[in-house]
Amino acid sequence: MMSGEFIAFMGIALVAVIGxxxxxxxxxxxxxxxxxxxxxxxxxxxYVLLSAEFVAAVxxxxxxxxxxxxxxxxxxxxxxxxxxxxPGSSWRKFAVFLGVxxxxxxxxxxxxxxxxxxxxxxxxxxxxxxxxEALYSKFVIPFELTSVLLLVALxxxxxxxxxxxxxxxxxx
Amino acid sequence: MSGVPASAFLSLALILFCIxxxxxxxxxxxxxxxxxxxxxxxxxxxxxxxxxxxxMMPNITGQVFxxxxxxxxxxxAAVGLAILFALYRNKxxxxxxxMDAMKN
Amino acid sequence: xxxxxxxxxxGLVNFGIFFLLGTxxxxxxLGFVTYAILAERKVLGFMQNRMGPNQLGGKWGLLQTAADVxxxxxxxxxxxxxxxxxxxxxxPVIAFAPSFMVLATIPFTDKLQFADIGVGLLYYIAISGLTxxxxxxxxxxxxxxxxxxxxxxxxxxxxxxEIPLVMSVLGIILLSGSLxxxxxxxxxxxxxxxxxLQPVAFFVFLIAATAExxxxxxxxxxxxxxxxxxxHVEYSGFRWAFFMxxxxxxxxxxxxxxxxxxxxxxxxxxxxxxIPGAIWFALKFSMVVFIFIWFRATFPRLRAxxxxxxxxxxxxxxxxxxxxxxxxxxxxxEYFF
Numbered sequence: 116m117m118s119g120e121f122i123a124f125m126g127i128a129l130v131a132v133i134g135x136x137x138x139x140x141x142x143x144x145x146x147x148x149x150x151x152x153x154x155x156x157x158x159x160x161x162y163v164l165l166s167a168e169f170v171a172a173v174x175x176x177x178x179x180x181x182x183x184x185x186x187x188x189x190x191x192x193x194x195x196x197x198x199x200x201x202p203g204s205s206w207r208k209f210a211v212f213l214g215v216x217x218x219x220x221x222x223x224x225x226x227x228x229x230x231x232x233x234x235x236x237x238x239x240x241x242x243x244x245x246x247x248e249a250l251y252s253k254f255v256i257p258f259e260l261t262s263v264l265l266l267v268a269l270x271x272x273x274x275x276x277x278x279x280x281x282x283x284x285x286x287x
Numbered sequence: 288m289s290g291v292p293a294s295a296f297l298s299l300a301l302i303l304f305c306i307x308x309x310x311x312x313x314x315x316x317x318x319x320x321x322x323x324x325x326x327x328x329x330x331x332x333x334x335x336x337x338x339x340x341x342x343m344m345p346n347i348t349g350q351v352f353x354x355x356x357x358x359x360x361x362x363x364a365a366v367g368l369a370i371l372f373a374l375y376r377n378k379x380x381x382x383x384x385x386m387d388a389m390k391n
Numbered sequence: 392x393x394x395x396x397x398x399x400x401x402g403l404v405n406f407g408i409f410f411l412l413g414t415x416x417x418x419x420x421l422g423f424v425t426y427a428i429l430a431e432r433k434v435l436g437f438m439q440n441r442m443g444p445n446q447l448g449g450k451w452g453l454l455q456t457a458a459d460v461x462x463x464x465x466x467x468x469x470x471x472x473x474x475x476x477x478x479x480x481x482x483p484v485i486a487f488a489p490s491f492m493v494l495a496t497i498p499f500t501d502k503l504q505f506a507d508i509g510v511g512l513l514y515y516i517a518i519s520g521l522t523x524x525x526x527x528x529x530x531x532x533x534x535x536x537x538x539x540x541x542x543x544x545x546x547x548x549x550x551x552x553e554i555p556l557v558m559s560v561l562g563i564i565l566l567s568g569s570l571x572x573x574x575x576x577x578x579x580x581x582x583x584x585x586x587x588l589q590p591v592a593f594f595v596f597l598i599a600a601t602a603e604x605x606x607x608x609x610x611x612x613x614x615x616x617x618x619x620x621x622x623h624v625e626y627s628g629f630r631w632a633f634f635m636x637x638x639x640x641x642x643x644x645x646x647x648x649x650x651x652x653x654x655x656x657x658x659x660x661x662x663x664x665x666i667p668g669a670i671w672f673a674l675k676f677s678m679v680v681f682i683f684i685w686f687r688a689t690f691p692r693l694r695a696x697x698x699x700x701x702x703x704x705x706x707x708x709x710x711x712x713x714x715x716x717x718x719x720x721x722x723x724x725e726y727f728f
Contacts, residue, residue, distance in 0.1 A: 180520030
């Protein structure tokens with residue numbers, strides 16, 4: 116059972132979960148974001164183990180590279196309180212915690228009994244080319260729609276972040 | 288092929304999803320709530336890519352769908368942050384429980 | 392040799408071999424950094440009609456950088472009282488680690504490469520984006536307004552110029568049909584060096600690469616006349632050395648990447664194939680490094696708003712037009728020939 120793949124999986128999964136737990140437990144908002152960078156990068160490692168190297172590279176490029184940075188900008192440009200805790204709502208937190216725990220238990224029961232036969236696959240051979248061929252033949256209309264969505268998001272976020280009374284807007 | 292079973296990947300995705308869910312429901316800072324939602328989307332992507340390799344019919348479609356989910360998530364983060372800036376200019380606060388103008 | 396090692400079964404012996412190779416590469420890179428700094432000072436001195444370092448280590452000042460590094464390591468390590476201490480400590484590590492990680496996929500010759508992965512080019516671009524987080528974190532953790540401004544500028548500049556950088560190489564990916572750096576060099580062996588097929592992409596890439604490296608015409612991140620030293624203003628001693636080191640390791644990696652993408656990597660000139668590939672790589676590589684140093688002596692620094700406008704309104708449209716024309720040209724070429 117102790118194959119190299121298993122050791123790699125355990126290491127990466129540990130880093131990912133620790134990053135997530137730190138996100139919940141740290142009090143400083145900046146510290147939370149830096150903890151989350153480790154989670155995002157280790158999720159890219161999980162993709163590599165699942166023979167999805169292109170998705171892994173895109174994961175690092177988009178999540179660790181772009182989304183984290185604009186979130187850091189968001190924290191810097193708005194007023195940052197060092198504590199993110201609401202006073203006097205611990206019973207509500209506990210209820211949420213119980214609910215999430217119940218949800219996790221139900222799903223874990225489903226996963227635990229899952230037994231999938233391992234099939235031969237060719238995902239690791241020319242992974243990028245396979246994705247490209249699928250994108251430009253089978254999924255060409257969703258692909259084009261994505262470009263429209265990104266354009267709308269770009270213009271929309273510029274319009275929203277722009278100041279009403281002044282001429283210059285924030286560039287994202 | 289004898290390494291890690293599919294259920295291990297699914298369990299990791301479940302843990303990350305629950306962390307994201309708990310964070311999105313309890314944190315006060317809107318940026319952290321947004322980021323928790325991103326973490327949930329990431330967990331879903333892990334599931335998609337896992338089934339693309341270990342599913343009944345191994346297929347590239349899972350990875351393609353994960354890519355679409357990522358581009359939508361990026362757009363969501365940008366628009367969410369822009370809304371946050373607009374709100375911050377009006378209310379001088381980023382705490383999500385103070386944004387209750389629709390309530391009363 | 393590397394190829395067999397990479398496909399062998401895991402074990403302690405292989406771990407030892409890889410560890411040793413990694414250490415050797417680290418030492419090679421450190422040697423490069425030492426002499427790149429010296430070369431930069433010497434070339435700048437030559438271009439500005441002065442001597443440059445000429446005291447320590449003979450006429451050429453060969454030990455000057457070693458002495459500088461020794462001085463840095465002996466300096467007191469200060470952490471400001473109001474700094475965010477954990478982030479202040481981890482930021483140089485976040486900035487430095489990716490700079491060394493990107494070296495893994497770069498093929499120095501057809502045999503000498505650490506990881507031959509399918510998405511090599513994308514891997515380089517994705518990993519190098521992680522350094523930005525280190526810069527922003529350092530700027531924030533220092534609790535200093537100049538450092539914060541420098542960190543914000545670093546993030547804005549690096550994200551903006553990553554887009555033309557990626558778009559300019561798309562033409563090359565179209566022509567070679569692969570993201571793998573080995574395949575890209577092999578495609579240049581079949582046709583011609585991509586600097587001749589993709590001259591526009593070369594210039595866009597070179598400009599965007601200079602901006603990514605935050606070297607002189609684009610060094611607003613550490614513009615000393617406005618920001619003192621940018622995001623690493625509060626750092627001293629070996630923590631500062633980490634930032635310096637990552638900057639020069641990126642110079643190494645980016646020059647190697649330009650060599651591979653546009654100058655055919657280890658491919659020899661016609662009729663000169665008897666010279667080994669490693670020497671060709673080293674020659675082309677040194678030329679690219681020289682171009683970067685030459686830039687530094689030639690161009691004045693841009694203004695911050697001009698920098699953003701130049702990136703978004705000039706480089707991105709040119710790169711897009713280049714992709715369109717390349718695709719059109721490729722289709723027409725295949726149609727007629």
